[in-house]
Amino acid sequence: MKLYGYWRSSASYRVRIVLALKNIDYDYAAVNLLKGEHKTADYLAINPNGLAPTLVTDEGETIIQSLAIMEYLEDAFPEPSILPADAADRAQARAIAATIACEAQPFMNLRVQKFLKEEKLFDDSAMREWLNHFTGGAMAAAETLVRKTAGQYCVGDTPSLADCCLVPQWFGAGRFGVDVSKFTKLAEIYQRCIEHPAFEKAHPMNQPDAVK
Ligand SMILES: N[C@@H](CCC(=O)N[C@@H](CS)C(=O)NCC(=O)O)C(=O)O
Numbered sequence: 001m002k003l004y005g006y007w008r009s010s011a012s013y014r015v016r017i018v019l020a021l022k023n024i025d026y027d028y029a030a031v032n033l034l035k036g037e038h039k040t041a042d043y044l045a046i047n048p049n050g051l052a053p054t055l056v057t058d059e060g061e062t063i064i065q066s067l068a069i070m071e072y073l074e075d076a077f078p079e080p081s082i083l084p085a086d087a088a089d090r091a092q093a094r095a096i097a098a099t100i101a102c103e104a105q106p107f108m109n110l111r112v113q114k115f116l117k118e119e120k121l122f123d124d125s126a127m128r129e130w131l132n133h134f135t136g137g138a139m140a141a142a143e144t145l146v147r148k149t150a151g152q153y154c155v156g157d158t159p160s161l162a163d164c165c166l167v168p169q170w171f172g173a174g175r176f177g178v179d180v181s182k183f184t185k186l187a188e189i190y191q192r193c194i195e196h197p198a199f200e201k202a203h204p205m206n207q208p209d210a211v212k
Contacts, residue, residue, distance in 0.1 A: 001026040004046070004054040006033045007207035008175075010105055010168035011066040012053040016202035017164040018070045024078045030121055030209035032075055033110055035126050049102055067101055070151035082160050093155040100169045104138035110170050130176045135178050142166070143183040157197065167193045171204065 003019065003026050005012030018024055031037045031052050038050045047054040047064045055069045056062050057076075063069050083090045106112065108131060116122040122130060129181055146162070151156040156161035170190045173180050180187065193199045204210055 001058050002056040004028055004029045004031050004043070004052060004056075004147070005207075006038075007210040009033065010050045010108070010172045011051070011101070013168035013171065013204060014101070014164045015053050015055065015069050016207075017154045017159075017167065017199055018082055018161075020198035020201040021159060021164075022073060023078060024073065024077055028208060030207075032209070045170045059167055067097065067161075070097075070149050070164060074161075075110070080158070082164065084156050084158075084160060089155050090148070092145070092149045093160040094160045095195060096149070096154050096194060097160075097165040099142045099145060100137055100162075100165040103141070104135045104169055107134045107173070108176050108178075118184045131176050131178050134139050135173065136180075139169070139173065139178070139180060139186065139197075141185055143186050146189065147185050150185060150189060152189075152192060158195065159198075163189065163193050163199075166190060167199055 001024065002017060003012070005016065005028065007030070013188060014149075022129060031043060033052060037043060038047070038052055043054075044050055046056070046062050049064060053066055053069065054064050055072070057072075059165075064073050070082070083093055092167070113127065116127060116130075117127060146154050150158040153159050154166060170180065170186065172178075200206065205212070
């Protein structure tokens with residue numbers, strides 16, 4: 001199996017956590033987003049969105065979109081599961097994951113930020129305000145959801161898809177100056193997650209392409 005990713009990409013980080021939780025060996029191909037390696041013809045041939053990550057399975061299947069990749073890994077390698085046993089709890093884990101991946105993360109994306117800066121629509125301070133409004137708003141929703149479902153982790157007492165999305169988002173929020181100080185339940189779960197060895201292994205600073 002081969003993962004195309006970038007050390008600081010939150011979507012790649014999500015997939016790395018799942019791979020680590022499930023103890024799956026894989027080759028890592030670094031795609032340097034700052035050098036535009038995700039926009040080359042070769043990369044676009046495997047990921048028409050021109051985004052990281054992409055997974056190529058042992059059978060040669062190419063899978064894009066981190067949520068689809070994580071669900072594929074869950075289906076192909078069911079143990080340990082990253083979805084709760086109960087159907088409603090599974091839906092809650094997916095809803096929290098989507099709140100983060102679809103409603104919070106896109107505003108922090110490199111191409112979005114680049115466009116807003118290059119078109120001179122936003123300066124740094126407007127960008128921070130915008131990010132706090134939209135990304136912070138979605139994280140507030142995640143906090144509300146998690147307060148209803150959490151045990152030791154976002155949903156119940158084992159790490160799920162939701163935690164695999166929360167941790168990279170929290171890391172990104174710190175980088176981009178999103179104020180997360182009000183989200184005390186998410187903070188508690190984030191802290192627990194980063195002490196887990198699989199989350200530690202997947203951390204951006206522990207990747208071969210990390211810039212120290
Ligand atoms: N919905 C996509 C989002 C992927 C994504 O946003 N990747 C970012 C890094 S976290 C990227 O490749 N950005 C490059 C760019 O914006 O030019 C997924 O979940 O895989």
